Amino acid sequence: MIKKIGEPNTYLFHVHTYRCKHAGSEKDEDYILKALQMGAEKISFTDHAPFPGNPFGNRMDIEQLDEYLSTLKALRKKYFEQIKIEIGLEAEYIPAFKYYYKTLLKDKKLDYLVLGQHMFFDGIDYSFSWTAEKKNAEEHTGLVNSMIEGIETGFFKYVAHPDRAFRRLKVWTPQAEELSKKLIEAAVKAQIPLEKNLSSMEKPHNFRPEFWSLVPENHPVIYGVDAHSTAEFERIAKK
Numbered sequence: 001m002i003k004k005i006g007e008p009n010t011y012l013f014h015v016h017t018y019r020c021k022h023a024g025s026e027k028d029e030d031y032i033l034k035a036l037q038m039g040a041e042k043i044s045f046t047d048h049a050p051f052p053g054n055p056f057g058n059r060m061d062i063e064q065l066d067e068y069l070s071t072l073k074a075l076r077k078k079y080f081e082q083i084k085i086e087i088g089l090e091a092e093y094i095p096a097f098k099y100y101y102k103t104l105l106k107d108k109k110l111d112y113l114v115l116g117q118h119m120f121f122d123g124i125d126y127s128f129s130w131t132a133e134k135k136n137a138e139e140h141t142g143l144v145n146s147m148i149e150g151i152e153t154g155f156f157k158y159v160a161h162p163d164r165a166f167r168r169l170k171v172w173t174p175q176a177e178e179l180s181k182k183l184i185e186a187a188v189k190a191q192i193p194l195e196k197n198l199s200s201m202e203k204p205h206n207f208r209p210e211f212w213s214l215v216p217e218n219h220p221v222i223y224g225v226d227a228h229s230t231a232e233f234e235r236i237a238k239k
C-alpha cells in the first residue's frame, strides 16, 4: 500500500470519505486515527471529485467541496506532528472541465489531482462505466484515450487503476494489449506514476497482470489502497 519500498505500511495512498455516497459513514478523522494506529507516516485523501453542476452521481456534491477541504485542512493542522496528510481528489479527465482542474489546483490549493477515469466524454455524452451498455471495445478505447489526454495535460500526479479500463474483459485481447501499450507509452513519456490498486486486486478482472507485464521495470509505481471504509482501509493496507 504504501511505499517507500522496503518500508511497508508507511504511506497510505488513495483514501475515500463518506461524502462519495458509496463509502462507510466513518469520519475523516477515523481514517487518520486508524492510519496512526497502523504506524503510517502519510495518508492521502483522494475522494471522488465533484464537478460543477453535479453531472455525475455517486460522489460528493460540488456544494460539499469547500467543507471537504476545510475539514481536512483542520485535521492536517491537528495531527501535524504525527502524520503527513495530503488533500487531493480523484478525477476523470473530461476536456470540457479543463478550467475547473486549474481552479482546483490553484484557487482551491489542492495538493494534487489523481487521474481516475471511471467514465469518459465521447463527444456526445458522458459514458458511465458502471451502467455502460456500450460495447467493451468502445469502453476500453474511450477510457484509455481519455487517460492519455489527461496524462498529457500535466494536471494529474498519478494514474489510478489504469488497468481497470479492461475490467469487463474475461480474456485479454490483442486490442487490450495495443491500448495498454499506448497508455503506458504516454505515462512513460510524461514520467507519471501508475497505480497498482490494491482494491482492484480483490475484484475479478479489475487488476490485470497482462497490463503490468508491459510496464517497464523502472517506471514509478504507486500502491493505492482505494479504501471506502476504515475496515477496508486496514484490511487492504495490510496486504
Ligand SMILES: [Zn+2]
Pocket (backbone or CB within 6 Å): 016, 020, 022, 048, 228
Ligand atoms: Zn469510490
Ligand SMILES: [Zn+2]
Pocket (backbone or CB within 6 Å): 090, 116, 117, 118, 160, 161
Ligand atoms: Zn477510482
